[in-house]
Amino acid sequence: MEMEWKRADEAQADHASRVPPGQRLTAGFPVLHHGEVPYYRDMGKWDLRLFGLVEDETVISYGDFMKLPMREFGNDIHCVTTWSKLDNRWDGVPVAVIMEKVKLKPEAKFVMLHAEEGWTTNLPLEDFLRETSFLAVRHNGELLTPDHGYPVRMVVPHLYFWKSAKWLRGIEFLAADKPGFWERNGYHMYGDPWKSERYDFD
Ligand SMILES: Nc1nc2c(c(=O)[nH]1)N[C@H]1C(S)=C(S)[C@@H](COP(=O)(O)O)O[C@H]1N2
Numbered sequence: 001m002e003m004e005w006k007r008a009d010e011a012q013a014d015h016a017s018r019v020p021p022g023q024r025l026t027a028g029f030p031v032l033h034h035g036e037v038p039y040y041r042d043m044g045k046w047d048l049r050l051f052g053l054v055e056d057e058t059v060i061s062y063g064d065f066m067k068l069p070m071r072e073f074g075n076d077i078h079c080v081t082t083w084s085k086l087d088n089r090w091d092g093v094p095v096a097v098i099m100e101k102v103k104l105k106p107e108a109k110f111v112m113l114h115a116e117e118g119w120t121t122n123l124p125l126e127d128f129l130r131e132t133s134f135l136a137v138r139h140n141g142e143l144l145t146p147d148h149g150y151p152v153r154m155v156v157p158h159l160y161f162w163k164s165a166k167w168l169r170g171i172e173f174l175a176a177d178k179p180g181f182w183e184r185n186g187y188h189m190y191g192d193p194w195k196s197e198r199y200d201f202d
């Protein structure tokens with residue numbers, strides 16, 4: 001792609017158009033979660049389970065997961081607590097690659113992401129399947145740190161960042177929507193940052 005030189009004011013306008021209502025930019029990478037950070041000693045105990053409305057449940061070991069085709073993704077992320085972080089670079093497994101491992105039943109319309117310690121978050125199947133959704137292993141060139149979701153976190157950049165489950169361990173396919181952890185505690189079922197869908201009354 002050809003490099004395009006932008007004047008400072010144009011660059012600023014470009015940034016502004018990338019920041020949803022009520023959000024502020026941060027240069028750092030805040031850490032936010034409920035519960036304890038898991039530390040892994042034995043990756044032989046890690047796996048990723050694909051289950052629910054699939055023909056055959058599948059379990060992917062850490063070794064097999066790391067051999068899946070990965071690619072680079074660039075995106076902006078928006079946390080419901082009002083910080084946004086632009087221009088993230090990630091490496092991860094596209095959702096399409098994961099979906100080759102299972103055959104969905106036609107009733108499947110929603111996804112529940114399961115993280116360590118029973119933490120969950122829900123989203124519609126079509127949002128999970130977007131080409132911009134992926135399972136990340138690196139952020140800005142470095143392996144994910146334990147705080148940010150090592151070894152594998154979901155990234156769904158078009159929804160508020162709480163839908164991007166850290167320490168992902170399971171992907172469950174469902175016929176009907178069901179609230180996950182924060183959704184049971186007052187967060188929005190969908191969470192579109194461009195519509196400020198922060199809480200269930202928004
Ligand atoms: N497993 C798990 N994933 C989680 C959370 C959590 O509590 N547990 N919090 C979510 C929330 S509210 C946010 S804003 C982002 C924060 O990700 P970060 O700490 O990498 O910035 O992770 C999301 N993923």
Ligand SMILES: [Mo]
Nearest residue numbers: 032079080162
């Ligand atoms: Mo959050």
